[in-house]
Amino acid sequence: MASQEMEELVQREYTQGFVTDIESDTVPPGLDENTIAFISxxxxxxxxxxxxxxxxxRQWLTMTTPSWAHLDYPPIDYQAISYYSAPKKQEDKPQSLDEVDPKLLETYEKLGIPLHERAALAGVAVDAVFDSVSVTTTFKEKLAEAGVIFCSISEAIREYPELVRQYLGSVVPQGDNYFAALNSAVFTDGSFVxxxxxxxxxxxxxxxxxINAANTGQFERTLIVCDKRAQVSYLEGCTAPQRDENQLHAAVVELVALEDANIKYSTVQNWYPGDEDGKGGIYNFVTKRGDCRGDRSKISWTQVETGSAITWKYPSCMLRGKDSVGEFYSVAVTNGRQQADTGTKMIHIGEGTRSTIISKGIAAGRSDQAYRGLVKVGPRAKNARNFTQCDSLLIGDRCGAHTFxxxxxxxxxxxxxxxxxxxKIGEDQLFYCQSRGISEEDAVNMIVNGFCKDVFQELPMEFAVEAEALLNVTLEGAVG
Amino acid sequence: MLEVKDLHVTVEGSEILKGLNLTVNPGEVHALMGPNGAGKSTLSAVIAGKDGYEVTSGEILFEGKNLLEMEIEERALAGILLGFQYPVEIPGVKNIYLLKAALNAQRVARGEEEIPAPEFMKLVREQLSFMKMDGSFLQRAVNEGFSGGEKKRNEILQMLVLQPKLAMLDEIDSGLDIDAMKVVAEGINSLRNADRAILMVTHYQRLLEHIVPDRVHVLVDGRIVKSGDKELANELEARGYEWVLEESAA
Known part of the structure; x- marks a missing residue:
């Protein structure tokens, strides 16, 4: 069978490529075809x-980094990144939470993700990704009863190859853009639904x-397919510990909604943003795209972006099906030296397609952010409708907000x-709140949260609370 | 309770208050009147702690404490509440949320527990109906899309809930029709008690027909030039400010 050939291929190429013992959990930095074969x-x-x-x-090798974004960062050395990292003891995957390394669980606790409680209390199935290996998947059985497949993408490739083959790359092709091509080559984990x-x-x-291990890029790949008249709500939360080096995160998310299907995808992103002087932090280059393939299908993106040193992200909808609906609700908060270039693309292809874009940008400190949005209406998209609203709130006078x-x-x-x-955050508003006995910091949080309300109300309830808390942490000390 | 001593205040380089003296005791209602630009609103803004006002000399004591060394919210927590002439809109923040946050800030400052939700709702509902306000007010964003009268009622509602020691009302009567004026006046009158002081800034004597002051002061060009009882307000209404100006110049 093919796996033996693979083994041979990998074995053979190791001797020429990187010198490492095969048991190693982290490959040395560098990227070539051997690395990819190793991951595979x-x-x-x-x-x-x-x-x-x-x-x-091979496509990626012919491409160049996009330069049109309103971002400023030094060139990334792709040979300095390690493309595979697995936590210790992961070769024997835990079958239950009891088998999970307590230290790992402790880390999740610190991140505010009490896995058992969260899962049990909220009825949430959590597929937690720690570096590159999916650690534990809960509630799988209950989902299986309903016929829902929810597993890591690696498992899906092994267990449901037909489904994966049919849909992988059908929304974001391998050569779609520089970062998507890189992800397609080296993705290590992610979710499949x-x-x-x-x-x-x-x-x-x-x-x-x-992202835990230093100097590792994280390249996850998520694929969500909603068949006819099916519905799903999916939330991803992201966070990373503090590192002095910049880390690369280049994810791809593909959503496919068939006839009358409904996908709601919510993100709360809190990657490490770097310190006040802009040292360290995550470079977040993400391609997220949903395909409303069927008539009357609906895809809704909701994102709360508070982290990352650099964000480059445009969750988009291809509205192919007749009367299909695309939505984008976004809150982006930048502080310190953070830079964000984010927005969406709504591509109206089918007749009667509708889209809504609500973008709220909050810039504080010396941060800089841009909303970049494309609304494209094709020749066949009769009676297409779009409504876009983008609001920016500035805190202090050293930050910037741009709309494209x-x-x-x-x-x-x-x-x-x-x-x-x-x-600008109104001094009158602040004074009004403070003259009611509310501290300046609480007043800022109150005003900012009010500004974001239209978006927060799109988030699943418990995550809306989390998003507000995150926002408050991000803006700590932003005024005064 | 409140002692303002020889207060000099400049705004953007020009002196607005030029040696103002004022003493307000618990249980008293004071009306501060005077022509436009005399510095009436400046006084209440300085007492509340608004930015942009530079106190060049003088002092303000509140219950013996030096107010000028306190942050805005500390002054509020000490029991001073300013009712705004033009209350600002805060989109997305529910009225009830602001009320609760303000009340809890007070309670926490006093070392008390935060108010339980049912108790809070009961308290707010009572005051709401007293102010003849609809329950939907609580769910609307703070002052957003409120009519002039609604905004002013909302200011009084906050006072009824927060129960300040010193209530300052800046031109609370402006933009009110006669019915709204009555409701607002009733709200203010219900605040009157032996421990509380009220300082009203107003242009017109009209408000003072509904809320009878103990003391009336005329502020002209940054100084209080004449003080008296409620009769002074009637006299001002009848004769205007000219004679006071002439008298004080003499």
Missing amino acids: NKKGEPEWMLEWRLEAY YVPEGVECPMELSTYFR PYQEIGNSSATVEHEATTS
Whole structure:
């Protein structure tokens, strides 16, 4: 079988490529075809998957880093990154929480993710990703009863190869962009969700990503497929500990909604933003795209972005199906020296398609952020409608906010509305709250949370609370 | 309770208050009147601690404490509450949320527990109906889309809930029709008691028909030039400010 060939291939190439013993949990820095074969082998992947990865890698080699974003960072040395890292003791994967390394669980506790409680109390199934290996998956059985598949992408490649092959790369092709190509070549983990026809997923699905080992890039790949009339709500939470070096995170998320399907994808991102002088922090280059493939399907992105040194992220919707609906609700908060270039693309292809964009940007300290949004209406998208609202709130006078709305309208029956505001956090508002006995910090939090309300109310209840708390932490000391 | 001594205040380089003296005792209602630009609103803003006002000399004592060394919120927690002439809108923040946060800030400062939700709701509902306000007010964003009258009622509602020791009302009567004026006046009158002082800044004597002051002061060009009882307000209404100016110049 192919795995033996793989083994040989990997064995052979090790001798030429990197000098390491095969038992190692972290590969040395560097990227070439050997590294990719190593990852694929570690994951026990079939040959087609390795081929797919190599194809992506070869495309990536011909591409250059995008430079159009409103971001400023030194060139990334891709040979200095280690592309595979697994926590110790992971070769024998734990079968239950009891078998999980208590130290690992302790870390999750610190991150505010009490796994058992969260899962039990909230009915949330958590597929926690620690570095590159999926540590534990809860509530799998209950999901299985409903016919929902929720597992790590690696497991899906092994267990459900037909589904993965059918949909992987069908929304974000390997060569879509520089970072997507890199991800396609080297992705190490991520989640896979399949909700079968007519099934409403019985619980919120949630994944926590975390970058732990220094100098490792994290490249997760998420694929969510909602079959006809199916529904799912998915939340990813991201956080990372403090490191002096910059770390790269280049994820790809693909969503597929068939006829009358409904996918809600929420993100609370709190990657380490670097220190006040801009040292360290995560470089977050993410490609997220949803494909409303079926008629009357709906995809909704909600994101709360408070972390990362650099964010480059545009969750988008391809509205192919007739009367399909795309939504984007975003809160981006930057402080210190953070930079964010984020927004969305709504591509109206089908007739009667509708999209809504609500973007709230809050800049404090010396941070800089940009909203970049594209609304494109194709020639067949009769009666397409879009409503865009982007509001920026500035705290202090050393930060910046920019709005780059792009519209390409190819059908005259389309209705496209755009509203934008930029305001400074009002001294009058602060004074009003403080003169009621509320401290300045609480007043800022109150005003900022009020500003973001339209977006927070789109988040699942318990995560809305978490998002508010995160926002408050991010803006600590932003005033005065 | 409140002692303002020889207060000099400049705003953007020009002197607005030029040696103002004022003493307010518990249980008293004072009305501060005077022509536009005399510095009436400046006084209440300085007492509340608003930025942009530079106190060049003089002092303000509240229950013997030096107010000028206190932060805005510390003054509020000490029991001073300013009712705004133009209350600001805070989009997305529910009225009830602000009320609760303010009340709890007070309680925590006093070392008390935060108020339990049912008790809070009961308290707020009572005051709400006293102010003839609809329950939906609580769920609306602070002052957002409120009419002028609604904003002013909301200021009084906050006072009824927060029960300050010193209530300052800056032109609370401006923009009110006669019915709203009555409701607002009733609210203010219900605040009157032996331990509380009220300082009202107003242009017109009209408000003082509903809320009868113990003392009336005329502020002209940064100084209190004449003080008296409620009769002084009537006299001002009848004769204007000119004669006071002439008298004080003489």
